[in-house]
Amino acid sequence: MSRAETGTGQPPVALTIAGSDSGGGAGIQADLHTFAAHRVHGTSVVTAITAQNTRGVTAAESVGVDLVRAQLDAVLGDFSVAAVKTGMLGGDALLALVAQYGEAGRLPSLVVDPVMVTTTGDSLFAGDPAAYLARLGPLATVLTPNLIEARQLLGREITTVDDMREAARALATYGPRAVLVKGGHREEDASGPASFGAPHEDEPASGDRRERGGARGSDGPGGAQNGRVDTGGARSGRVETGGAPRRSVETASAAGDSGSAIDVLWCDGEMRELAAPRVETRNDHGTGCTLASAIAARLALGHPLPQAVAGAKAYVTEALRAAADWRLGLGPGPVHHHHAHLPPAAIAEAARGELHRDPASLGPQASLWGNAGLRRDRRAAAFVFPARVAVAKRPAASTGSAGRSPRAVVFRSAAWFSGSRRRLGPSGPPDSTLAAGSDTAVPLTIRTVRADRSSFTSNHSKETA
Ligand SMILES: Nc1ncnc2c1ncn2[C@@H]1O[C@H](COP(=O)(O)OP(=O)(O)O)[C@@H](O)[C@H]1O
Numbered sequence: 001m002s003r004a005e006t007g008t009g010q011p012p013v014a015l016t017i018a019g020s021d022s023g024g025g026a027g028i029q030a031d032l033h034t035f036a037a038h039r040v041h042g043t044s045v046v047t048a049i050t051a052q053n054t055r056g057v058t059a060a061e062s063v064g065v066d067l068v069r070a071q072l073d074a075v076l077g078d079f080s081v082a083a084v085k086t087g088m089l090g091g092d093a094l095l096a097l098v099a100q101y102g103e104a105g106r107l108p109s110l111v112v113d114p115v116m117v118t119t120t121g122d123s124l125f126a127g128d129p130a131a132y133l134a135r136l137g138p139l140a141t142v143l144t145p146n147l148i149e150a151r152q153l154l155g156r157e158i159t160t161v162d163d164m165r166e167a168a169r170a171l172a173t174y175g176p177r178a179v180l181v182k183g184g185h186r187e188e189d190a191s192g193p194a195s196f197g198a199p200h201e202d203e204p205a206s207g208d209r210r211e212r213g214g215a216r217g218s219d220g221p222g223g224a225q226n227g228r229v230d231t232g233g234a235r236s237g238r239v240e241t242g243g244a245p246r247r248s249v250e251t252a253s254a255a256g257d258s259g260s261a262i263d264v265l266w267c268d269g270e271m272r273e274l275a276a277p278r279v280e281t282r283n284d285h286g287t288g289c290t291l292a293s294a295i296a297a298r299l300a301l302g303h304p305l306p307q308a309v310a311g312a313k314a315y316v317t318e319a320l321r322a323a324a325d326w327r328l329g330l331g332p333g334p335v336h337h338h339h340a341h342l343p344p345a346a347i348a349e350a351a352r353g354e355l356h357r358d359p360a361s362l363g364p365q366a367s368l369w370g371n372a373g374l375r376r377d378r379r380a381a382a383f384v385f386p387a388r389v390a391v392a393k394r395p396a397a398s399t400g401s402a403g404r405s406p407r408a409v410v411f412r413s414a415a416w417f418s419g420s421r422r423r424l425g426p427s428g429p430p431d432s433t434l435a436a437g438s439d440t441a442v443p444l445t446i447r448t449v450r451a452d453r454s455s456f457t458s459n460h461s462k463e464t465a
């Protein structure tokens with residue numbers, strides 16, 4: 001089956017193997033939101049249940065190996081899964097199980113997010129980081145550790161962009177096709193508690209960001225059926241990382257730009273830096289899950305790997321931006337996974353066959369985005385919502401079909417517009433890799449509104465590039 005969306009509108013299928021976040025911002029919930037936002041059908045294998053909100057994890061329990069195996073068989077035995085993302089695995093038993101499926105060639109385009117600690121500092125992996133690398137490293141299409149996870153996997157200090165490059169290179173020796181070392185998180189992290197793994201209870205619980213801690217026991221609870229995951233972070237043990245706290249400030253200043261969120265991508269033997277404007281927000285819960293599942297969604301849609309990664313980063317940046325002022329919960333809240341969706345009023349108007357004609361009515365960014373639309377599709381007198389949906393009026397001659405309204409609604413992906421936006425002004429991502437990666441081979445779907453206004457007809461897809 002084709003991996004890309006078919007002409008019938010049937011979506012490709014992606015699978016997330018991850019834990020549940022009751023707060024809905026990370027884990028399975030973030031992954032399914034992200035798949036849906038990419039119009040990819042999301043399937044899920046739940047590895048653990050966490051009692052969690054924006055302030056932290058209060059309890060967690062692994063799902064038993066047999067039940068996880070049954071979920072894997074149910075999904076893989078029925079769906080043609082095009083890409084897979086793994087998140088929280090809890091411990092060594094589920095790590096081994098997932099590795100068995102990967103080794104059997106059943107987990108295509110595998111994005112491995114080695115979830116070990118949450119944004120709020122709670123440990124989510126009680127197994128052996130060395131086993132993690134040894135088992136999943138060779139199977140991964142992309143491995144996406146954050147700074148703490150890279151530090152735990154390698155047991156070395158990582159503070160500068162140079163360190164991130166070295167870490168990416170070192171992790172690549174375990175066999176993944178690509179490694180993305182993520183350098184997110186707010187600058188305050190750098191001035192946070194200096195002792196890595198500081199006691200959980202003593203840290204601010206008011207919603208301020210805490211330095212991440214990590215803990216692992218010698219024997220992961222994931223090894224037992226329905227075993228509890230140690231969420232006590234540093235309460236019950238320390239990880240010898242040999243590391244100071246995560247210092248995003250240093251990574252940023254090392255690159256000469258304190259306003260950038262810099263990730264380092266090693267892919268097919270090439271090192272690249274992906275930089276995006278740093279979003280000033282406390283709401284970054286689930287950014288890592290969102291990024292990994294966006295990469296998987298894009299791989300399922302058929303995007304080449306570097307473009308999938310760069311486009312996914314652009315998607316996360318927009319998701320952070322769109323939720324920057326939200327106050328969902330008292331701590332670091334979720335990002336806006338559906339930032340690219342049509343505002344409800346516009347959906348209703350489009351369904352009635354009515355088109356916005358005045359870009360000004362769409363807000364301050366409309367004419368800017370409109371230019372982006374015109375530049376790429378000269379046949380369309382298009383202007384575009386900040387939400388990245390073009391409402392276009394095509395010339396009657398180009399519609400070709402009598403009895404149809406010349407009106408069309410043109411949907412484009414967030415990634416395409418991220419690239420376009422970059423070309424239009426200084427507000428876009430400064431990194432040329434990101435822009436180039438976001439720019440090509442993104443499907444453009446044109447849906448025609450029938451003259452009788454009764455329905456949408458999805459008539460074709462084509463490439464914009
Ligand atoms: N405040 C921010 N502004 C822009 N990008 C960010 C911000 N925080 C995180 N990111 C990006 O989000 C993605 C996830 O990274 P990170 O938050 O480090 O992962 P994790 O959630 O696994 O710790 C990365 O691409 C990172 O650069």
Ligand SMILES: Cc1ncc(COP(=O)(O)O)c(N)n1
Pocket residue numbers: 018019020021026027028050052087088115117118119120124284285286287288289
């Ligand atoms: C179930 C689950 N999986 C993963 C994370 C990591 O999320 P974050 O991006 O906040 O570190 C989480 N908090 N909960």
